[in-house]
Amino acid sequence: MTAVLSTPPTEAPARPIDLGPAVALSCRECGHRIDLGPFYACTECFGPLEVAYEFALTGIALRERIEAGPNNIWRYAPLLPVPSGVAQTPNMNPGGTKLIRADNLARELGMKRLWVKDDSGNPTHSFKDRVVAVALTAARELGFSVLACPSTGNLANAVAAAAARAGIRSVVLIPSDLEQQKILTTAAYGGTLVAVDGNYDDINRLAGQIAAEREDWAFVNVNVRPYYAEGSKTLGFEVAEQLGWRLPEQVVIPIASGAQLVKVDKGFTELGTLGLVEPTPYKVFGAQATGCSPVSAAFKAGHDTVLPVRPNTVAKSLAIGNPADGPYVLDVTRRTGGAVEDVSDDEIVDSIKLLARTEGIFAETAGGVTVAVLRKLLATGQLDPEAETVVFNTGDGLKTLDAIAHAVGPTATIAPTLAAFEEAGLA
Numbered sequence: 067m068t069a070v071l072s073t074p075p076t077e078a079p080a081r082p083i084d085l086g087p088a089v090a091l092s093c094r095e096c097g098h099r100i101d102l103g104p105f106y107a108c109t110e111c112f113g114p115l116e117v118a119y120e121f122a123l124t125g126i127a128l129r130e131r132i133e134a135g136p137n138n139i140w141r142y143a144p145l146l147p148v149p150s151g152v153a154q155t156p157n158m159n160p161g162g163t164k165l166i167r168a169d170n171l172a173r174e175l176g177m178k179r180l181w182v183k184d185d186s187g188n189p190t191h192s193f194k195d196r197v198v199a200v201a202l203t204a205a206r207e208l209g210f211s212v213l214a215c216p217s218t219g220n221l222a223n224a225v226a227a228a229a230a231r232a233g234i235r236s237v238v239l240i241p242s243d244l245e246q247q248k249i250l251t252t253a254a255y256g257g258t259l260v261a262v263d264g265n266y267d268d269i270n271r272l273a274g275q276i277a278a279e280r281e282d283w284a285f286v287n288v289n290v291r292p293y294y295a296e297g298s299k300t301l302g303f304e305v306a307e308q309l310g311w312r313l314p315e316q317v318v319i320p321i322a323s324g325a326q327l328v329k330v331d332k333g334f335t336e337l338g339t340l341g342l343v344e345p346t347p348y349k350v351f352g353a354q355a356t357g358c359s360p361v362s363a364a365f366k367a368g369h370d371t372v373l374p375v376r377p378n379t380v381a382k383s384l385a386i387g388n389p390a391d392g393p394y395v396l397d398v399t400r401r402t403g404g405a406v407e408d409v410s411d412d413e414i415v416d417s418i419k420l421l422a423r424t425e426g427i428f429a430e431t432a433g434g435v436t437v438a439v440l441r442k443l444l445a446t447g448q449l450d451p452e453a454e455t456v457v458f459n460t461g462d463g464l465k466t467l468d469a470i471a472h473a474v475g476p477t478a479t480i481a482p483t484l485a486a487f488e489e490a491g492l493a
């Protein structure tokens with residue numbers, strides 16, 4: 067990400083900014099605090115900013131408030147940078163996705179207690195609806211009138227749909243070689259869709275430049291990134307609540323920019339601090355495709371910075387060669403006793419099939435990455451097969467059909483006669 071500071075929208079809201087429990091932005095590097103606004107880089111050191119809170123509710127009172135809330139991410143509004151009336155605003159109401167007990171897969175892998183958090187159940191079929199819903203809400207409160215993003219695919223869907231529901235314009239930049247399914251579905255929601263001849267990292271740089279020019283465009287993952295990123299905490303909140311207000315012992319999470327992994331850890335930590343769960347230890351594992359594995363490479367080399375790479379993998383939704391949250395992923399995985407691993411495209415496709423065959427869950431390539439990394443971590447003894455484990459499926463396999471087209475197909479193709487059926491030897 068470029069260290070460009072965005073300026074406030076020209077039509078700044080007349081009333082004070084109300085983002086619920088959010089009180090300021092603070093630098094993740096030097097701790098410098100600034101007022102809430104459309105900022106993402108520290109004025110002192112150019113480090114990334116994150117949302118700072120003063121939570122009004124804790125313990126039983128907070129738990130009761132959450133449990134009385136809607137079955138979507140807004141039940142966690144007291145822990146997010148959103149106004150308290152957010153559930154009444156026009157938005158996609160994402161979240162409330164299933165935590166599926168995966169006994170068949172566990173048996174096949176020799177594990178005891180395994181769960182799949184299936185975020186393909188979101189409105190546009192990926193976890194990105196969570197982060198976009200929070201970014202949209204904050205962007206409107208900050209006075210922006212256009213929702214924009216550079217995207218690896220799923221974000222394009224989520225931004226275009228959320229803007230359509232909210233009745234505002236969207237501007238989406240995607241690599242021109244993206245999966246057809248993601249291009250066409252995004253286009254169907256309307257809005258401006260720009261296919262760029264370049265990879266995600268080129269597009270992200272371009273978005274930073276456009277954001278500096280277009281003061282009323284909220285690029286969800288650029289100039290309102292601190293708010294956007296907080297949406298990923300809701301994945302952690304949901305897992306803990308669905309387990310009966312406790313933390314799992316191990317989680318396996320895919321890495322693109324790394325924000326999701328870092329914020330799930332932040333969510334788990336907040337729940338412990340606020341007295342909603344026992345602060346029991348957990349290990350966070352990160353998953354990448356070998357064709358785009360800068361964080362895994364840094365983890366294995368013992369580095370605490372990440373060297374950018376040029377992505378080449380079927381897991382396009384994770385194909386960020388210069389991940390903004392890379393160093394923080396290294397922090398979280400090392401601090402919790404986890405690891406980062408990477409897997410080949412063949413292993414990804416094989417694991418998509420394994421998850422579908424054992425649990426009836428058809429994941430996109432990113433889900434194939436997490437399941438394949440789970441297998442590799444087990445095989446290398448880095449993950450405990452006895453410990454309760456949650457793996458994340460963050461997207462829907464219908465969006466990445468090309469990735470598996472060579473590997474699956476009909477058992478037989480026959481003429482419409484009983485004789486042909488019997489000859490095919492299917493009985």
Ligand SMILES: *Cc1c(COP(=O)(O)O)cnc(C)c1O
Binds near residue numbers: 320
């Ligand atoms: C974007 C994305 C991720 C990871 O996002 P981060 O940038 O690491 O927060 C994971 N899975 C899918 C399917 C995605 O689209």
Ligand SMILES: [Zn+2]
Binds near residue numbers: 096
């Ligand atoms: Zn700073």
